[in-house]
Structure formats: structure tokens, C-alpha cells
Amino acid sequence: MSAPKLARVIDIHALKSACSNCSLREMCLPTGLNADEIEKLDQMVYTRKRVKRGDSVYRSEEKFGSLYAVRSGFFKTTLVMEDGRDQVTGFHMAGDMLGMDGIGSDQHACNAVALEDSEVCVIPYGRLEELSRELYVLQQHFHKVMSREIVREHGVMLLLGSMRAEERLAAFLLNLSQRFTSRGYSASEFNLRMTREEIGSYLGLKLETVSRTFSKFQEDGLIGVQQKNIRILDSEGLKRVLGRDPA
Amino acid sequence: MSAPKLARVIDIHALKSACSNCSLREMCLPTGLNADEIEKLDQMVYTRKRVKRGDSVYRSEEKFGSLYAVRSGFFKTTLVMEDGRDQVTGFHMAGDMLGMDGIGSDQHACNAVALEDSEVCVIPYGRLEELSRELYVLQQHFHKVMSREIVREHGVMLLLGSMRAEERLAAFLLNLSQRFTSRGYSASEFNLRMTREEIGSYLGLKLETVSRTFSKFQEDGLIGVQQKNIRILDSEGLKRVLGRDPA
DNA sequence: GGAGAATTTTGATCCACATCAACATTCCCA
DNA sequence: TGGGAATGTTGATGTGGATCAAAATTCTCC
Numbered sequence: 262m263s264a265p266k267l268a269r270v271i272d273i274h275a276l277k278s279a280c281s282n283c284s285l286r287e288m289c290l291p292t293g294l295n296a297d298e299i300e301k302l303d304q305m306v307y308t309r310k311r312v313k314r315g316d317s318v319y320r321s322e323e324k325f326g327s328l329y330a331v332r333s334g335f336f337k338t339t340l341v342m343e344d345g346r347d348q349v350t351g352f353h354m355a356g357d358m359l360g361m362d363g364i365g366s367d368q369h370a371c372n373a374v375a376l377e378d379s380e381v382c383v384i385p386y387g388r389l390e391e392l393s394r395e396l397y398v399l400q401q402h403f404h405k406v407m408s409r410e411i412v413r414e415h416g417v418m419l420l421l422g423s424m425r426a427e428e429r430l431a432a433f434l435l436n437l438s439q440r441f442t443s444r445g446y447s448a449s450e451f452n453l454r455m456t457r458e459e460i461g462s463y464l465g466l467k468l469e470t471v472s473r474t475f476s477k478f479q480e481d482g483l484i485g486v487q488q489k490n491i492r493i494l495d496s497e498g499l500k501r502v503l504g505r506d507p508a
Numbered sequence: 509m510s511a512p513k514l515a516r517v518i519d520i521h522a523l524k525s526a527c528s529n530c531s532l533r534e535m536c537l538p539t540g541l542n543a544d545e546i547e548k549l550d551q552m553v554y555t556r557k558r559v560k561r562g563d564s565v566y567r568s569e570e571k572f573g574s575l576y577a578v579r580s581g582f583f584k585t586t587l588v589m590e591d592g593r594d595q596v597t598g599f600h601m602a603g604d605m606l607g608m609d610g611i612g613s614d615q616h617a618c619n620a621v622a623l624e625d626s627e628v629c630v631i632p633y634g635r636l637e638e639l640s641r642e643l644y645v646l647q648q649h650f651h652k653v654m655s656r657e658i659v660r661e662h663g664v665m666l667l668l669g670s671m672r673a674e675e676r677l678a679a680f681l682l683n684l685s686q687r688f689t690s691r692g693y694s695a696s697e698f699n700l701r702m703t704r705e706e707i708g709s710y711l712g713l714k715l716e717t718v719s720r721t722f723s724k725f726q727e728d729g730l731i732g733v734q735q736k737n738i739r740i741l742d743s744e745g746l747k748r749v750l751g752r753d754p755a
Numbered sequence: 756g757g758a759g760a761a762t763t764t765t766g767a768t769c770c771a772c773a774t775c776a777a778c779a780t781t782c783c784c785a
Numbered sequence: 786t787g788g789g790a791a792t793g794t795t796g797a798t799g800t801g802g803a804t805c806a807a808a809a810t811t812c813t814c815c
Binding site: 703704705715716719720722723735 | 761762763764765
Binding site for chain 2: 340346347349350363365371390394395397400401404407408410412415417423465504
């Protein structure tokens with residue numbers, strides 16, 4: 262696997278009214294803003310950036326300056342150990358916020374890599390700080406977004422620390438399904454954007470185990486798998502796999 | 509293990525100047541505040557709470573209202589699955605902030621349990637929001653604290669997803685040592701406040717494995733163990749265990 | 756201060772997942 | 786559009802850490 266190149270910044274400032282008519286408004290913005298306030302937000306997000314499959318939005322240790330709202334596409338975030346082992350720490354889709362790891366030390370603490378051609382809204386962090394001092398709902402929203410990231414990671418720790426392989430994969434599929442649903446896509450059929458190896462890295466499993474477990478779920482009639490295409494046939498069954506006795 | 513009882517709130521408002529002369533000032537507060545601003549902070553933290561060993565500061569699903577700065581003592585945070593399995597998601601000592609998991613959904617997402625008699629400063633969240641709109645350095649500081657929690661959890665995910673038992677325990681000991689150091693305690697000798705089972709839960713290992721690995725480190729001359737007392741004899745050696753070839 | 760509970764250590768055995776291997780399929784771009 | 790690389794599947798075997806067990810030690814609190 263070759264090191265992803267950094268994406269070029271493409272200023273598409275010309276696009277008017279970035280946030281005000283963005284379809285992701287209720288995913289990534291606070292509600293209850295008046296026209297004036299939304300105008301301010303539009304000015305905050307004055308750049309978008311296209312990121313080609315395999316390229317990074319930011320890389321670990323790079324200076325931190327902006328947050329990135331995923332506008333379209335799909336990302337993974339990864340940590341790399343000195344000896345080369347790497348760990349996928351998350352998968353991120355439209356409406357998700359990237360880069361909050363960089364605030365604490367003023368440099369990024371992971372790599373954010375596009376898994377398909379994608380687009381992000383660049384949110385200069387200084388502007389966000391300023392505006393969230395003015396707009397209470399923005400402050401509140403931003404804090405909630407950070408808090409939810411903490412809670413999400415708690416969940417992954419539970420998964421990695423306490424679940425067996427089948428439970429991990431079931432939890433993973435149900436989580437993906439739920440996130441697609443909340444974005445208006447089908448809950449029961451979707452295409453994976455990541456490889457078996459990336460899923461394995463995220464779940465603390467080897468790719469062979471991921472592949473075998475997919476096959477087993479298929480045999481059991483829980484899902485239909487055809488390469489990257491997943492159909493969830495029995496979501497209650499998947500839920501039963503979670504928290505089921507090892508037997 | 510019986511369910512920890514909730515701690516009583518003890519208003520010790522009478523104590524003057526909570527923050528302004530707290531020894532943890534540089535751990536838990538922003539720097540660069542003038543006397544006036546520190547006075548404001550003092551008014552934000554108007555309650556402390558004693559938490560007896562085994563009691564909780566808050567429990568999962570409880571309504572969120574405040575953050576808690578650990579003033580003294582030692583805590584664990586835990587998640588519990590429906591089937592009873594539980595996962596320790598962190599250990600927290602003086603200067604650490606607890607409760608940020610609750611902001612996103614307005615209810616707590618884990619349990620915070622004292623591992624020894626402890627004391628926390630209660631920070632009403634609404635007051636913190638208000639003040640951080642006024643005081644830029646407070647806003648900045650709070651965002652950094654949240655971001656660092658995200659990064660800490662990234663690290664745990666790497667540990668749980670990619671490391672073997674010895675590496676996990678070495679990383680754990682080095683991390684504890686570093687945290688004691690930054691609080692002015694000895695880097696090379698300390699007492700564990702948690703049981704082998706709690707360490708195991710945090711590291712995704714069984715208590716027997718934790719115990720065996722401690723013994724092995726002792727045989728290898730890396731550490732001295734006597735129950736909860738740990739002496740680090742060869743921290744370079746411990747670092748070498750991390751990122752060493754399985755062989 | 757002593758009895759019972761909780762915690763820790765160590766040994767023997769087991770098993771879930773890793774590893775190694777071979778082949779099939781799909782993707783990608785030259 | 787074809788060929789090589791990347792990805793995915795499945796089987797055989799190995800092993801790190803889990804599990805089961807028993808005894809030693811240390812708390813805890815009456």
C-alpha cells in the first residue's frame with residue numbers, strides 16, 4: 262500500500278450559499294438559526310476541497326488549522342505505529358466531522374484518507390471558535406459533536422475489548438446500516454467502501470476472519486454478501502448475535 | 509460485585525477561592541487569566557463533592573448537568589453491556605475531567621466510579637458554556653481537553669486493536685508512569701489503585717493474563733511487583749517491549 | 756483481632772482466531 | 786480492452802490468551 266498523497270485545495274468560493282442550502286444542514290449544522298446567522302456560517306465555510314480516492318485530507322503530525330465536514334464520499338481515519346502496524350480508528354461519511362483530534366496539541370493525531378472520491382467543507386478552526394462565542398446554538402452544537410465522538414469511541418473500545426469476532430462484525434453492520442438510514446439511504450442494502458482488511462483493522466480482526474464471518478452470516482441467512490454489496494436480510498438476527506452466549 | 513451507590517453531594521461552598529489557589533491549577537485550568545477572570549472561574553466551581561471508594565460520580569443514562577474535575581483520588585469509567593459484561597474505558601486521576609460523554613445526548617454514557625476515597629469539583633455545564641463564551645482562553649482550554657480525550661481514546665483503540673498482551677501492559681505501565689510524573693509523583697514507583705481484573709478489562713485481557721504478564725516482566729527485570737506496588741526498573745526495556753517483533 | 760470475602764498467583768488444558776497457503780475474482784489503468 | 790495487481794474466499798494448521806482449577810495472600814469490617 263503506497264502512502265496516500267495529499268489532496269490539492271480547490272477553492273470553490275464561487276459556489277454561493279454553501280451551508281444555507283446544503284442538504285446536510287440538519288446533519289452538520291445546529292438548528293434554530295435565523296437567516297442572518299446562517300449567513301455568518303456561510304462565511305465561515307468559504308472553501309471546499311475535493312479529495313480523490315486514496316488521498317488524505319490531513320496526515321498525522323501535520324499542523325492543525327481546520328476542521329472538515331464530509332460533504333460527500335467516504336473516509337477512514339488511521340493511526341500508524343512506528344513498526345508499520347496500522348489501526349483504522351473510524352469510518353466517516355457525509356455529515357461527519359473530521360479533524361477534532363488536532364485541537365488538543367495543534368497538530369493532527371491521525372490520517373484521514375478518502376476511500377472514494379469525496380468532498381469536504383473546510384472550516385477554519387479560528388473562525389469556528391469566534392463564531393461559537395457569538396452564536397450559542399453553534400457552540401452547543403459543536404460541543405455535542407465532540408462529545409458524540411468521545412461516546413462513539415467508547416463504543417469501539419467496548420467492541421474491541423469485550424466482544425468476539427461475530428459480535429464485532431454484527432455490531433459493525435448494524436452501525437453502518439443505522440448511519441445509512443439516518444442519511445436517508447436504505448437500511449437493508451448498501452455498498453461497503455472499505456476492504457476486508459480495513460474492516461478487520463477497525464474491528465481488531467484479520468481480513469480472513471472478516472471474510473469467514475461474512476460467509477457464516479450468509480449461510481445463517483442473516484445477510485447477503487456479494488463482494489462489497491451487503492443486503493441485511495435479518496437485522497433482528499444480527500442483533501441476537503450481539504450479546505449472545507458464546508455457545 | 510455489588511452496584512456502586514451514588515455519592516452524596518456535599519456542598520462545601522464555604523471553602524473560599526476554590527480554583528484560585530488550587531494546586532491543580534495548571535492541570536485543569538487555562539493559563540494567562542488575570543485575577544478578575546480567575547474570580548469568575550471560582551464562581552463557576554461552587555461545589556465540591558466527596559466520593560467514597562466504590563461510589564459513583566454519575567451513572568450511565570443519568571441526566572447530564574455537570575462536568576467533574578478530579579481534585580484528588582482515582583476513578584474508573586465503565587460501560588456495561590446488557591448481558592453484564594463490562595468494559596473499563598479509562599482510569600482518571602487528579603486534574604482529569606470527567607463527564608464529557610454526557611454533553612452529546614444530555615445523558616451520561618458511562619459510569620464514573622471512585623477506586624479510592626476521592627473528591628471532585630463540580631462544574632455546572634451551563635455555567636461553563638456561558639463563561640467560555642466570555643473568556644477566550646477558557647473556551648480554548650475546554651476544547652483542548654475534549655480533543656485530548658478523543659486522542660487518548662484513539663490510543664486505546666490502537667492498543668486494543670493491534671497490540672499483543674505484553675505490549676498492552678507495557679503501554680499501560682508507561683502511560684501511568686508518565687501521568688504520575690506530570691503530576692509531580694515518582695515515575696518509577698507507584699501504587700495501582702485498580703485490581704488486575706480492572707486492568708484486564710481496560711486492556712481487553714483476562715485478569716490471569718495480566719497477572720502472568722506482570723510476573724514475566726518481573727522475571728525479565730523490567731519491573732518489581734508486590735501486589736499493588738509497582739517499581740519500574742527498566743523503562744527503556746518496557747519501551748522495547750512495545751513495537752517489538754512477536755518473536 | 757479474626758473470619759470470611761476478595762484478590763492474586765500459578766498450573767493444566769482448550770479454543771477462537773491468527774497464520775500460512777492456494778486459488779478465484781475483481782479492479783484498475785496503460 | 787487486456788494483463789497484472791489488489792482483493793476476496795476457503796482450507797489446513799498453529800498459538801496466544803482464555804478458561805478451569807486450586808491454593809496463597811491480602812483486604813475488610815464486625
